Amino acid sequence: MNLLLEISPVLLRGAYTTVLLTLVSGTCALLVGFAVGLARLARTRWLSIPLAIYIEVFRNTSSLVQIFYFFFVLPLIGIRLEAFTTGCLVLALNFGAYISEVVRSAILSIDRGQHDATIALNMPTSLSYRRIIIPQAIPVMLPAFGNYALELLKATSLVSLITITELTFSGAQLVQYYGHPTLIYMSIFVIYLLLALPLVALNKALERHSGGQWKPKVPTT
Amino acid sequence: MDHQSTSASQAPLAAEFVNVSKSFGAFTIIDDLNLQIRPSERVSLIGPSGSGKTTILRLLMTLERPNEGEIKVFGDVLSAGGEGAAKARPDREFRAIRGKIGMVFQQFNLFPHMTALENVMEAPVQVLGTQRQEARDLAECLLKRVGLAEKGASYPSQLSGGQQQRVAIARALAMKPQIMLFDEITSALDPEVIGEVLEVVHNLAHETKMAMLVVTHEMGFARDIADRVIFMERGKIVEDASPGEIFNSPRNDRTKAFLNAIKR
Amino acid sequence: MNFSPQIVAELLPALLRGTVVTLYATAAGMAVALVVGLLIAIARRGSNPVAVLIIDSFVTVVRSTPLLIQLYLLFYVLPLYGPSFSPLFTGILGLGLHYSSYISEVFRAGIDAVPRGQWEACIALQFSRVKTWTRIVLPQAFRIVLPQIGNYLISMYKHASLLATITVVELLGAALNFAGETFRYFEAFTLVGIIYFVIGFAFSRLVRYLEQRTTYGRA
Ligand SMILES: Nc1ncnc2c1ncn2[C@@H]1O[C@H](COP(=O)(O)OP(=O)(O)OP(=O)(O)O)[C@@H](O)[C@H]1O
Ligand SMILES: [Mg+2]
Numbered sequence: 001m002n003l004l005l006e007i008s009p010v011l012l013r014g015a016y017t018t019v020l021l022t023l024v025s026g027t028c029a030l031l032v033g034f035a036v037g038l039a040r041l042a043r044t045r046w047l048s049i050p051l052a053i054y055i056e057v058f059r060n061t062s063s064l065v066q067i068f069y070f071f072f073v074l075p076l077i078g079i080r081l082e083a084f085t086t087g088c089l090v091l092a093l094n095f096g097a098y099i100s101e102v103v104r105s106a107i108l109s110i111d112r113g114q115h116d117a118t119i120a121l122n123m124p125t126s127l128s129y130r131r132i133i134i135p136q137a138i139p140v141m142l143p144a145f146g147n148y149a150l151e152l153l154k155a156t157s158l159v160s161l162i163t164i165t166e167l168t169f170s171g172a173q174l175v176q177y178y179g180h181p182t183l184i185y186m187s188i189f190v191i192y193l194l195l196a197l198p199l200v201a202l203n204k205a206l207e208r209h210s211g212g213q214w215k216p217k218v219p220t221t
Numbered sequence: 222m223d224h225q226s227t228s229a230s231q232a233p234l235a236a237e238f239v240n241v242s243k244s245f246g247a248f249t250i251i252d253d254l255n256l257q258i259r260p261s262e263r264v265s266l267i268g269p270s271g272s273g274k275t276t277i278l279r280l281l282m283t284l285e286r287p288n289e290g291e292i293k294v295f296g297d298v299l300s301a302g303g304e305g306a307a308k309a310r311p312d313r314e315f316r317a318i319r320g321k322i323g324m325v326f327q328q329f330n331l332f333p334h335m336t337a338l339e340n341v342m343e344a345p346v347q348v349l350g351t352q353r354q355e356a357r358d359l360a361e362c363l364l365k366r367v368g369l370a371e372k373g374a375s376y377p378s379q380l381s382g383g384q385q386q387r388v389a390i391a392r393a394l395a396m397k398p399q400i401m402l403f404d405e406i407t408s409a410l411d412p413e414v415i416g417e418v419l420e421v422v423h424n425l426a427h428e429t430k431m432a433m434l435v436v437t438h439e440m441g442f443a444r445d446i447a448d449r450v451i452f453m454e455r456g457k458i459v460e461d462a463s464p465g466e467i468f469n470s471p472r473n474d475r476t477k478a479f480l481n482a483i484k485r
Numbered sequence: 486m487n488f489s490p491q492i493v494a495e496l497l498p499a500l501l502r503g504t505v506v507t508l509y510a511t512a513a514g515m516a517v518a519l520v521v522g523l524l525i526a527i528a529r530r531g532s533n534p535v536a537v538l539i540i541d542s543f544v545t546v547v548r549s550t551p552l553l554i555q556l557y558l559l560f561y562v563l564p565l566y567g568p569s570f571s572p573l574f575t576g577i578l579g580l581g582l583h584y585s586s587y588i589s590e591v592f593r594a595g596i597d598a599v600p601r602g603q604w605e606a607c608i609a610l611q612f613s614r615v616k617t618w619t620r621i622v623l624p625q626a627f628r629i630v631l632p633q634i635g636n637y638l639i640s641m642y643k644h645a646s647l648l649a650t651i652t653v654v655e656l657l658g659a660a661l662n663f664a665g666e667t668f669r670y671f672e673a674f675t676l677v678g679i680i681y682f683v684i685g686f687a688f689s690r691l692v693r694y695l696e697q698r699t700t701y702g703r704a
Pocket of ligand 2: 274275276405
């Protein structure tokens, strides 16, 4: 019990970093996902091949390998980033690749009649997307976003392996210093669970809202 | 080229199809079609299913692009196929021309995330830059005109099919088009609400000067509303005459056959 | 920084051995996940509310915590109290249990997708419960969920790289060992990336093909 009190500030700081990582890389992943998803829909020729390659590479390799690649190889070609930045960058690119496909397929799921109506009302494409198509596509995307948020929270644990002192790395360091792996790893486990539960509840609600439709939830690692 | 520009300046037609062809894959849906619609003219377009009626409206609305030929609106080329497609107009000019056309769809295509009033206000505010208050007044006036003054705050999902279609008509009117396209606007409706929608269109025909191009399977309506009826089949115009002629004494055997089949 | 062919030649055998370990761990992990997932899905249909609650809690807890921590618990903590397994076995167990939480939901949906009439026909034909499951319901459910399971297989294949953290010398572990000794991070990770991509890409095309075939087949 004394030990728990002693280590709790470290755990809390770790949990804070985990939450921060999730929020920052999640926001960036959304931006990347929307940008890439929309760019792919626009079918700009010179962009479509590089974007397809980006998506295939990030979806078909392990995210842990991506993290190591960015951490060890980028400095070799002269790009030096802080570990935290590297972690956020990789997570954002990795989840952005998945989110771009969610964005794309949600937009494609909108009835063609809606596109037709915007043309009949003489709307330019940008306006049509901004006011009509995307607002209808977002509810379609939300359940998938909720699932990816949970997957992202879990995936942040991987950046512990490139020395970012988030929750998992804090735990590993504490175990090295104090021993007591049971207490420390169980505490970490419980903290992750507590962080995840609001997202679990949110996902349940989102799923109910989407008419109980069963959606696949594939983890992204 | 010379001949076209002079004919346009002499009598500016509201819409003109010049040797227009459209195919989907290997199927030619519109086959070298020529069609002229004068300002304020009311034209009914009838014909068997799959004959290309919807495609004509979609071509004029630029929802489809022709493979060959030119489509002109008030003398300006709106879209063109073949060689003409390459030299497309700058977007701003193109939209200035397209803005003269409005369309009402079989499936309404209202925006489900907006109320009836917002559906009607959206394009005037966002596309024409009308002040919100002015657009709201206009929208309320139009909803009243289609008999839905009370329903402005309702979402499309809260309205009956007939009410939704009337909102869609108001929405198209809000852009003040000079040519209005109606594509089987009662086909998706329950029989008991068809009348209320047709009445709205009838009133429009009396109260406005828009040119109207009406695709319908309601022959009584096609006859009453039109100055001119076009019967088409397999992507070609078969007969083009006054309603009296087409419905009482059609010249073409195919027109006769079609009308007989419908009556039975 | 140059990509040295000599280094690649030295590195490749180790990486290929690692690839075999990765594929083995993936296959074995999926076998565990399928068995446990199926048992969960079937048990969850039972009528005992306490059992259902326990199963649901297990699924939620396993699914909402990182695999990495679960591996640490299995590898560093479990041996203090009970059996101690080899790193590879521990890794397979971790992967299998983690994914059983996803797979159980896939099965659940797959079983739900078997039409009611099929169950009723089995009752009408006086099939035993076991026969109903094994001969009628599960074969149909399997066909429905096959592409989904394929997606999880790909996902697990990529997730198997976490086994490197509990000293398993799989693909990533092999690269880390090599790079640690020679400092040839560039060659090591680039090759690992390429290997992951080639196998992952082939896998995902196969699954997409399966997906299309099943949807066309049902249409
Ligand atoms: N986007 C498309 N792709 C392929 N074929 C199409 C497409 N749009 C229309 N067609 C085909 O073109 C033909 C003519 O269609 P169109 O909708 O213009 O007929 P219509 O006269 O309006 O028929 P209906 O009375 O049934 O509405 C049909 O055979 C249809 O299948
Ligand atoms: Mg039609």
